[in-house]
Amino acid sequence: DGIAGEFLTVLHLKKGFQTLGINSDDGFSATIGLNFLDIEAQQIGLFNGSRGAADSLFNIVIEEEGYYPLRVLWWEGNGGANIEIFSIVDGKKILVNDPDNADAIKAYNIGDSTGRAAVVSIMPTPGKKRVESTSSIEVVIENGSETTVDQSSVKMTLNGKDVAVDVSKSGDIVTISYTEGLAAEAFCCAGVKNTAIVSFKESNGNERSAEWSFEAQSTKRREVGGGTLTNGLIGHWPLDEGSGTTAANKAG
Structure with missing residues (x-):
């Protein structure tokens, strides 16, 4: 009882529409991104609750055949415990990496990182409310063994306008900061939506961006x-x- 696990792998996915699934007891979260711990990874499946062994199916569209890093977090409260990762082909459930089925999705173990630069922290957190208007915006990116951040390429917009940012580096950590204040009303209750976009290039020339919103209030x-x-x-x-x-x- 009260256990959790993490599964890191790289799936070889073919172009087109695919149905993936997870059978779990109890919950799970599944994401696909450039690096396993990148908080900008896209969530493709989630069951946040308690249940006996049951399937959750999710449909995805692969625009280009290739290798896609998959991270699955799994947790169990009490009672039974299990997890299976599979795909649906012609109405049949096929376990990922099933050696006895030619239609099984192949999965590869490459360790705990893909080597790509990863966005590891964003502040204020997406969707946060009652953020003080004097708060700063901060994005932290960890350079990888394969790609790093081109610091000269970093840009930020706040509510559609370009803003000046400070870019600093310590070891493999690149920190992007904006400290000039947020849009807010000098009154209580309702906050003002702020939308920030940070863009940058990796050392391989790949263009990346992170977009999120939060609500700010004035302290005046x-x-x-x-x-x-x-x-x-x-x-x-x-x-x-x-x-x-x-x-x-x-x-x-």
């Missing part, structure tokens, strides 16, 4: 009527100690 005060409101505060009504029931008509 805004005058409202006879009082002031600060971000996140709508108002407060202290009880009158004399009667215990009189609400003060003020905010601030």
Whole structure:
């Protein structure tokens, strides 16, 4: 009970429409990307819950035949435990790397990295709300043994406009930072959507990009009527100690 596992492999996938599947007890997450730990890897399958052994199918389109890095995270709460990775061909389930079936997808073990530069951290995190407008944007990329970041190619746009960024390197880690503030309203409650795009080239000339959005709020005060409101505060009504029931008509 209470166990988890990680499966890293490279699949040889043919061009066209394919149906993959995972039979699991309990949950799993499956991604395909340029490197196993790249957070920009595309999620192709997910079951985030508890169940007995059951199938999850997912359809993918391969635009070009080739080798695709696959990462599967699997977890089990209690009771039974299993995981199978397979494809569907002519309505039949075929396990990946089945040596007895010519239609089985071939899988290859290359270790824990493909050697490609990988985006390993993005801040603020995608979809985050109530980000302070003074927060910085930061993207961290880890250079690989096969490709590295061309630092001169790094660009960032924020809400459709080019912005200046700082690019620094320490060992194999390249950090891209923007610190000039975010779009936000000087009021409470609803945040303002910010969309950031970071683009760069790898040393092999391949162009990459990461796009994500989050909501930001201002920490400035805004005058409202006879009082002031600060971000996140709508108002407060202290009880009158004399009667215990009189609400003060003020905010601030």
